Amino acid sequence: MRISELSAASGVPLPTVKYYLREGLLHPGEQLAATRAEYDETHLRRLRLIRALLEVGKLPVASIKKVIEAVDDHSLPVHTMLGTAHYALAGEVPSATQDPEWDSAQAEVDQLISAFGWRIESWAPPRAELTEILSRMRKLGMKPDLRPYAEAADKLVTEVEMNQISFDGPRDAAVEALVLGTILYGRAFDALRRLAQESESARRLAP
Amino acid sequence: MRISELSAASGVPLPTVKYYLREGLLHPGEQLAATRAEYDETHLRRLRLIRALLEVGKLPVASIKKVIEAVDDHSLPVHTMLGTAHYALAGEVPSATQDPEWDSAQAEVDQLISAFGWRIESWAPPRAELTEILSRMRKLGMKPDLRPYAEAADKLVTEVEMNQISFDGPRDAAVEALVLGTILYGRAFDALRRLAQESESARRLAP
Incomplete structure (x- = not known):
């Protein structure tokens, strides 16, 4: 599908889709011509994930990047990848006090x-x-x-x-x-x- | 006890105790002389409650006032008083959407x-x-x-x-x-x- 169709199918506004592409959160589509790229299911799934991290997890973009890196690094076992997301959701961790x-x-x-x-x-x-x-x-x-x-x-x-x-x-x-x-x-x-x-x-x- | 002793016993700084008195969150002590009032257990308990609402409940002072009013209004049954505190903790309530x-x-x-x-x-x-x-x-x-x-x-x-x-x-x-x-x-x-x-x-x- 084209980028406009990806935006419509995902419910993510076009400028936001382009922003995710620039930030590397969303992988590039397959370049079919100088001004046309083709997007697929994997892009839709990625947009769903970004939305979950952003709107439900309330994570800042920097943390979302780290989670996405773990998702994209196929050398990481699934348990480690899930752990990265899980720990990112934890927010600030209290540090041990001396008492x-x-x-x-x-x-x-x-x-x-x-x-x-x-x-x-x-x-x-x-x-x-x-x-x-x-x-x-x-x-x-x-x-x-x-x-x-x-x-x-x-x-x-x-x-x-x-x-x-x-x-x-x-x-x-x-x-x-x-x-x-x-x-x-x-x-x-x-x-x-x-x-x-x-x-x-x-x-x-x-x- | 004197106000300085109340501050020491509760761990609440003296200026803060005075602020709670001015705001009506803490009831006045028994006036023994023009410059001396006597405080007791009920003041200590009230300071514990204010701290719980403020530091653990993270309530703004306006909400704390409402809860304290319900505590002080002995015509309110215990269940209603607890309900006031309980609903105050809920924060902003989502309103029904038309779908x-x-x-x-x-x-x-x-x-x-x-x-x-x-x-x-x-x-x-x-x-x-x-x-x-x-x-x-x-x-x-x-x-x-x-x-x-x-x-x-x-x-x-x-x-x-x-x-x-x-x-x-x-x-x-x-x-x-x-x-x-x-x-x-x-x-x-x-x-x-x-x-x-x-x-x-x-x-x-x-x-």
Whole structure:
């Protein structure tokens, strides 16, 4: 298809498509003549991925470039490619503080990780994030028990979310599914928790 | 205690304590002399609540005022007071759009709510939020099944979170516990989901 047809089919405005081409986010079409290039399914898929990273993942263009590089580097195994996207979504990672609260929270997070047999890189952003949250909860006087939350997360991820990603299809599509699933199921769960809270508060207090 | 002791005990800087007094967020101490007022436990609890709303809930001062008004209005039942805080945390609520996707998503959300026997106000922010997320997921071509998420949310809220709020103690403390629990367990669950995703991706793809 022509670039105007690519724009129409994807819903991405023509100047934006051209911008992605200039930035190297979108690969060039096949040059048929000096003023005409042919675009195909792979371009449509790439535009879907860019839109997911931009609009749902809220990633800046620099981070999107890194994710796209990992998608295009076919020497990278799928797990590594997905990890690049996954870590990019994490935003700013809290850094360890020099206090005993941090160390004990980190130890508890690591115990939880090993209790579930999870395979996690030591530099994984959610490991530091969970440590920060747990240490914060303790400083505020809460006595959180994260185990039931970890169980629920494990079950939802292994039984629902990961089944919705096709790992042996196009690399763009796998990353897109991971980004959409991570962000949108996360937001949906948050809204569901708030609904359950409202209802439970009504049940206990306004019978 | 004197105002300087209140500042030291709460960890809130003295100028900030004075600002909260001027703004009416903190109730005046008992005036013992022209230049001396006495503060007590209720002031400490109020400062904890303000900090929770500000630092964890990230609420603007205008919203904090509304929540504090509900706490101070003892004619409001506890459920209504908690609801005021809960809805304040929701931020901007998406408004219904005039398309069939929104209507069908709204219908599915309402089916879910009634399947779980949840008691939810029709104007509850998470009802509109979930509708917006579901309709967005569908427009992006996802086929989400929210039921397992609703089940997990229901279980965690009724069996863990709501048990950590003391409903018959001081009103400040109940609202503080609700705010901390809503935000921090939410963030913890999100980090746990990401850990489970990383591990499951490793298990499936890099055995």
